[in-house]
Amino acid sequence: MDRPYGTIFKGFRGRLLEDEPLAGHTALKVGGKADVMAFPEDLDELRQLYAGCCEQSVKCLVIGGGYNLLVRDNGLRGVVISLKKLKAVERLPGNRVKVQAGVSNQRLVKCLELEGLSGLEFLSGIPGSIGGALAMNAGCHGHEIMAALESLTTLGAGGLQETAGRDLEYGYRFLNLAEGAVIVEALFQLTADDPTAISVRVAEFIEKRRVSQQVGYPNAGSFFKNPPNASAWRLIDAAGLRGTTVGGAQVSEQHANFLVNRGGATAHDFLELAALVKERVRAQSGVVLEEEVRIVGEE
Template identity: 50%
Template sequence: MSKHTSLKVGGTADLYAEPEDTDDLLTLMRSLKEHQAPWMAIGRGYNLLVRDGGIRGAVISLARFNRINEVGERLIRAEAGAENLALVRFAQERGLGGIGYISGIPGTVGGAVKMNAGAYGSGVLERLESLTLLLGDTVTEYRREELDYGYRHLTLPVGAIVLAALFRLTECDPQETEEEIRKDTELRRSKHNVGFPSAGSFFKNPAGQAAWRLIDRAGLRGAVVGGAQVSEMHSNFLINRGGATAADFLELAKRVKDAVFKTSGVELEEEVRIVGEEP
């Protein structure tokens, strides 16, 4: 799985599949059910830490679910595997905006929806009209009002796979969107261009506080475990300096959490999704 995650760590999966479309995915799901094989779905591995023992069963990548369409007035439908920036650009070309703040967030629409990704006090689910999910062998659509979500989280039914999201956007001058993309890109480049593989922000920001400040206060900026390091540029980024293992990241994350709790009394919570087995 080190080949399929932005952290470049993780053991092997028993099966790795990239279905082409919903029909292809349904065929795969029926086969997995027939063989009673466990599975998990991923996007492009931007927010994922796979343990060194890998994953038993199947990993289903939605990388090929990357189609984006305009389906009505100010309505854009994006499949789960579409890149965030691609969605913003698609809307920009049609004079629509309102989600420019996700343009600089690495990852896909499915991942952005599942963690209600955002910036500057906004979350992408605020623009969501409906969400298309696969539950078992049934494709179901949920309106935003039916969903349970909040800061950096969305609660979905057990076993649900996000297939696509429908967004209701606002009319926006393309140049205004371009300026928003430019500012966001420059800001993230100056603060987040850590120069090594990472998963973006490793910890969620506690209410009213910034995780990086708490980590700095605990004296952990630049801390190293094996090939993993707390970035010296942005201390809420844990980076792979080369040859890191998942165990390195997990031990480093534990040290950070323990130190922050000791110095600030705050219990940090991982923003990355941690999956798989120990060796």
């Protein structure tokens, strides 16, 4: 590797991709190239790579499933680190389970269903990985992931740090972590229950999502946060924006808080469409919407 920061990959065992288009690694299917994309084989290799980036002042971005992410068309300089290989799930005594950040929400729900552990069934209706779900305190239908969290392990410039869930600051679609901190592992306290009863609840959550959010095109889930005492989709709908398009990006005709890629969309299309939605909603209702999707990359 002839990049000036190639020495940080000395002894690296995982896969490395240079000039990698990030459109293939995000749910919206847009985004420019990363200088280098790395896939650490395990937590120790992730720790070493992250430490090397910090020591040599190399920009890095850590991503999970790419479901709550919009990468600008000019891409990202530096290193993008994928957590996809961090996929261990371990049951511990006392109805607890330790989960690495790269585990998909659906896989975890299935594991817990088989183990007869209840408390995270609602994740079956939310795409993405556990790391991403924790980073935004994901939830639906009155449930939030942080409610079941016993402790969280993060990676920062100083290495790994474990923090009790009760000591974390969080709220609606919000978790306050130190700048640069990366979620790598979580310990959940759950409740023993009959696997059949858990399966019924999982099926109910999946059906609710199918009915209300089956939009049929690449999307990042809810694009905007719900304002206090209001629903973003209702405000967008009331502003007459359902079905509005900019380039290949569209306000979904099925769910107005989903911006979808109808084909050939660019990140610029999504940014322009999001700006239009915010402007029209503010003019119609006086409410300023805030993006739930994380926007990264070069301007």
